[in-house]
Amino acid sequence: MTPASAPTVEHTADVVINGLGPVGLLATILLGRQGYRVHALDRWHTQYGRPRAVTFDHEIARVLAMIGIDPDNDPAIDFHDDHYYWLNGDGEILMEIDWLGKEDNGFRKRYWFSQPELEDRLRVIAQTLPNVTLHFGRDTVAFAQDEDGVTLDFRETVPGLRTVEYAEGGESGRIRARYAIGADGANSFLRESVGAEMTDLGFLFHWLIVDTKPEVMPSYRTHHFQVCDPVRPTTVVPGGPGRRRWEFMMLPDDDLQEMLTPQAAWKLLEPWDIRPDNASLERLALPRFEAKYLEKWHHGRTMLVGDAAHLMPPFAGEGMCAGLRDVVNLAWRLDLVLQGLADGNLLDAWSDERRDQAKWYIEFSVDLGKIICITDPAEAAARDARMLAEHAEQSKVGPLPAHETILGPGTWVAEDGTAGKTGIQGRVAHQGRTGRFDDAVGHGWFLLSIPEAAGDLDPGLAADLERVGGRQLTVGGPDSGAEVIDLDGTYSTWMSEHGALHLLMRPDFYVAFVAGDAAELTTRLDTILSGMIVRAAA
Template identity: 30%
Template sequence: MSAADYQVVIVGAGPTGLMLSNLLGRYGVRTLIIERLHELIDYPRAIGIDDEALRSMQAVDLVDKVLPHTVPHHMVRAVNSQGRVIAEMAPQTDEFGWSRRNGFIQPLVDRVLLAGLDRFPHVEVRLGHELLKIEQTSEQVACTIQDVGSGQVTRVTAEYMVGAEGGRSFTREWLGANFEGVTLPDRCLVVDVADDPLGTPNAIFGADPVRSWATFGLPHGIRRWEFMLGDDEDNELAESDAFVRGLLTDHVRSPERLNIIRRRVYTHNARIASAFRRGRVFIAGDAAHVMPVNAGQGWNSCIRDAVNLGWKLAAVLNGTSSAALLDTYEVERRDHVRGMVELSVGMGKAFASRGRLREVARTVVGTAVEYLPPVKRYVASMRFKPMPSYTRGAVVTTEIHRSKSILPAHGVNRSAGRLFIQPKVSAPDGAVKLLDDVIGLRWAVLAWNNDPRRLLSEKSVEALERLGAAFVQAVPEVQREWTAANASDGVTVIGDALGRVKKWFDDKPYSVLFLRPDRVIAAECLAVEADRTTEKLLDAISYLA
């Protein structure tokens, strides 16, 4: 079998394909990305980017170019038909280094991701090319693609292929996967306006029993309105000038003067593919799952898919893990995606459903939330949002050895399979930076107080070095310079500049973490168990010695 033209072919230059291409570009993987359209879609679509996604933009060195197109701390208030606030989501925490909820303009961020590929000579982009056929052998995938303009047909080969071409995915059909779920009965009219006539910075959900609505203040003078449609209001009527401006009459004076840049009727789907993989071919993003817009997690879930699959493809292609590691992609992503779909459907039922009984229920619940501070904090901080939490896959979840020197209550406070925080720390040169900027896009062994190399055998160190792991010792800032002067060669000493690293470890029954490139905690242990835990970790990621 001759060598493949590319290591990975990606179909679809939406957020999933663009993010995955940037990750593979950073890992040095020869990649081809094709897109049927000649240009990226240029109208606003998704409008919410979360802290996890911004952390991913940071991982590919593009966050500084993304941030100008965002509104940090994008507050959301839900009001009833009398204008009374019945719920408020205003999370102020930044445990992952960024604002938890942000408004954004998707086309501008997608363009940043596309432009980011110019950095990588080993990543090729072909816009205006469509996938026609997929053929697979035990060693390669062959893709027949057509230049949409000229009609010229070519055939390229790759070691792996990822279909990220959206909800009508050709690749998903080729997999033979069912798109399981439902199309929800309610339809929604989306109206985007330039030169924002209100200018307020946040978002409001109007839980009106007659017609629910929402409005969002977005970057660069863009405002969005969304209106629920009745069964007797067809798409042609809903998109007409008279109907649109009639809906806007209650929201803004002189709606006929608005600069409307887009109007479109949407149906909402809640679906997950029955399979994410067939041999060397994968699906990701909207090709694998779609969800209603209510929770603002569709675009963000696409980014999570790309990040989860990206480091695993790179590990297999560079020879540090066997292809069995790729089985963990679907294992890890499916349950989390299901949680996001259920959250999106649930929020739609809570705030966008019609009827007087629903209105009464919302008012009662809103009153309870207002007068029960713990519930109010729970809602305001969006703790209901499902976080990635893997109990299977590329993680080690064996029981931690119990020690009398560890408080018994700590035995249940596990973190393997969850994202590690990203506080600001002092780098070796004393500069205060976000943790990921110090560690880089790679594996890391992070130990509180201890020198991680001194905890590990020579064999374990060699294996972790082959993975490209960083060895990181975290200490109180007052100890940083002394510790750095006495650390082993190859150990990065960071100072706990704000005390947040220690605070995180305060309530944990372990002191050593093994962090994946996507910053999921792959394994955790006490210092004395570091060597044994390394062995379990290498097995969990299908390490090739």
């Protein structure tokens, strides 16, 4: 597509970000914090406020903590120490997933919030960054890329509407940038502009989403559960402090327009003892639950992220989480590319890593959907019989463990069983600061070595590590003389369990590799750095 004519304002930027949902906002914040000139825009003047994400996982908790939102103490976020239950129509347990307690990165397995509130928080953070310009009420109408950069044209929209109409005499502008990020959601304009098409896995159901504010929080058997009742599959979950969320599957005979009304919602809520006299309806929506993904996320100077690159039904509560992972992984790569240290190969590796992991989540969510979206009584009875037997067997050893995922092939050492997965985080002391590693030491590339093996690092590789903003730090117990004191023994225990003298952590909190001796450190670090930075030919 070619840019439209005669812009009335023009801007230049390092990165232009189309779409200021949670994913575009996080991308804006991360690149803005790195000092880049970011222009980001969204077609709506104020937040759309649709009822969507209500839960995020421990990995996202660590990301939010990095940008100053403390999930354990934030008034807009809460948690419930409880498992995740899948019940049949008779209330029997079909599946019990372990959502209790904390993961080994120091955060709880699950947190609960309201997406509009989180987006407000992200907006406030983005607005404080001096090199970031946010354009609200600006719709992208044309986009083109060439060898040197991208050109994006936008038009001002009429405020207060929920359809895109252009303001008469309103601003029309052009942003010229070195790179573009398409964070513009399921119907991404940038995705279409670069000619990318999603693969559709053929999963499609309509569900009614009902967000409520009960006067007194109802107490059910458990906090979060799915009711796999063929009469009306239903999701019952928290919606953040002071809120509860219901999701009702729409059936073939339902009139979707009629269902999207407060009257229909109250009727569905009645059996849950939620009524107009004890609760208020906050938001209603009737989205499609779909499963789609893009094969290639990096197109020239444009990267597609979030719902623009992947869509999944929300049964695992991972759609937004996947989008936030996209940009945490992208931000450090784009930093190196913008500095001229890395080339497009590093962005291709990003695309491969993220696509495979997002695909895993999509397939996992579809599998969960196949359990609950059953309306045929005979099929439901067969499912119940099978799952009740499986649950009886599983419960002899405890609930099902929460899922663990791995990145697609990319900037980590594939033959290392610890790599490509999220890393641990312990409490440490460092230069007078005590707390979680991220708070006491900071963020970035860290080669953590036990003090006795500090000298294993080749000076040439140490210099290259420094070029990408990384550094080596020794880690050990209080009497070890290490630079980072491992207060609870988290690192020493984990490293000795994995036979590691060295651990390379990435800025997105993933493990790049561990090494058990100097030779392994040299080989593995060289592999990682060679895949990242463009080195002068010898």
